[in-house]
Amino acid sequence: MTDSFVHKGKRKFLVEYLRNKIGISDENVLNAINEVPRHLFIQSIFEEFAYEDRAFPIASHQTISHPSTVAEQSELLELKKDEKVMEIGTGCGYQTMVLMKMNALVYTVERQKDLFEYSKNKLRELHSRPKFQSFGDGFAGLPTFAPFDKILVTCGAENLPTELLHQLKIGGKMVIPMGKTDEQILYRFTKVSEKEIHKEAFGAYKFVPMLGNTNI
Numbered sequence: 381m382t383d384s385f386v387h388k389g390k391r392k393f394l395v396e397y398l399r400n401k402i403g404i405s406d407e408n409v410l411n412a413i414n415e416v417p418r419h420l421f422i423q424s425i426f427e428e429f430a431y432e433d434r435a436f437p438i439a440s441h442q443t444i445s446h447p448s449t450v451a452e453q454s455e456l457l458e459l460k461k462d463e464k465v466m467e468i469g470t471g472c473g474y475q476t477m478v479l480m481k482m483n484a485l486v487y488t489v490e491r492q493k494d495l496f497e498y499s500k501n502k503l504r505e506l507h508s509r510p511k512f513q514s515f516g517d518g519f520a521g522l523p524t525f526a527p528f529d530k531i532l533v534t535c536g537a538e539n540l541p542t543e544l545l546h547q548l549k550i551g552g553k554m555v556i557p558m559g560k561t562d563e564q565i566l567y568r569f570t571k572v573s574e575k576e577i578h579k580e581a582f583g584a585y586k587f588v589p590m591l592g593n594t595n596i
Contacts, residue, residue, distance in 0.1 A: 381505060383417045390431035391418075394447055397433065402448045406455045412481035413451055418444075421474040421502060438472045440492040445534065449585060450475050456555045456568050456582065457530045459484050464511075464525070466547065468518035469534035473499030477508045479532070486510040487525050489518050521547045528552060536564040536585075545571065557585050 395414045398404040419430035422444055426436045435443045445453075453475075459465070461483040470476055470490035476499065479486045488510050490496040496515040503509055512525060518533070519541050526547035533544070533556035540558060548554055548571045557564035566585050570578040 381420065383420070387417060387419055387431075394431040394433075398448060398451050402433075402451065404448075404451045404455055406458075408459065408482050409451050409454045409478075412454070412478045413447060415481045416474065416477045417506075418447065418474055420506070421472045439494045439498060442471055442492065442495060444472050444474055450478055452582070453532060453534070453555050453566070454478055454482065456566075457532060457553060459530060463529035464527075465530045465532060466522055466525070466528045466544075467532045467534065468521070468544070470499045470513065471495055471534060473503045475532070475534055476510055477503060477506065480508050480510060484530070487512040487514075487522050487528070489514045489516055489522060491516065491518055519543060523547060530554070531556075533557065540569075545569065545577065550574070 391414050395410050419427045422436045433446050433448050435446050438444050459482050465484040465486050467488040470488040476488050521544050527549040529552050531544055531554040536557045552571050554569045557566050559565050563584050566582040568580045572578050
């Protein structure tokens with residue numbers, strides 16, 4: 381659980397890359413990326429490359445997203461302090477911790493049992509516990525805690541999960557990649573009213589697919 385001066389220095393270079401090459405301008409996002417020790421969320425064999433803009437394999441045939449993807453999705457949420465955010469796909473917990481460092485109240489769902497246990501333990505070790513962490517079906521969301529100010533989906537869905545939109549506040553935003561398995565488009569949906577949704581597209585990405593059932 382070492383976060384050395386070398387790691388911190390590499391994070392500063394990553395932040396400058398995200399700012400100057402990717403175009404991330406939200407200082408809240410950049411500060412969070414600078415604070416979260418990404419190398420502690422991946423296998424030690426990848427530690428040397430943890431602060432490069434690369435994805436790495438984690439358990440259950442999933443991946444930890446590129447730092448640029450994490451930063452872009454986080455920026456699109458336009459988070460304000462203490463907003464309630466539902467995250468679909470906890471994964472290893474890296475994105476979760478970034479959201480918490482952005483002062484969000486995070487409610488997160490993971491469908492893979494081993495990733496749920498891993499992320500829960502990892503976040504506890506790093507003294508960063510979300511408001512609620514659940515093992516379950518991401519398509520169902522967390523209706524008990526709805527409505528949410530923001531929703532972040534970290535896996536690709538072929539179709540829009542309308543149940544998640546129902547759990548979004550009026551004026552709230554949902555960021556989600558949608559499309560076929562080989563490539564998705566990153567979208568932001570803004571809930572203007574119960575009957576009106578504003579849709580924006582932000583380019584092509586590759587995400588692991590969003591699956592409905594749970595893996596016990």
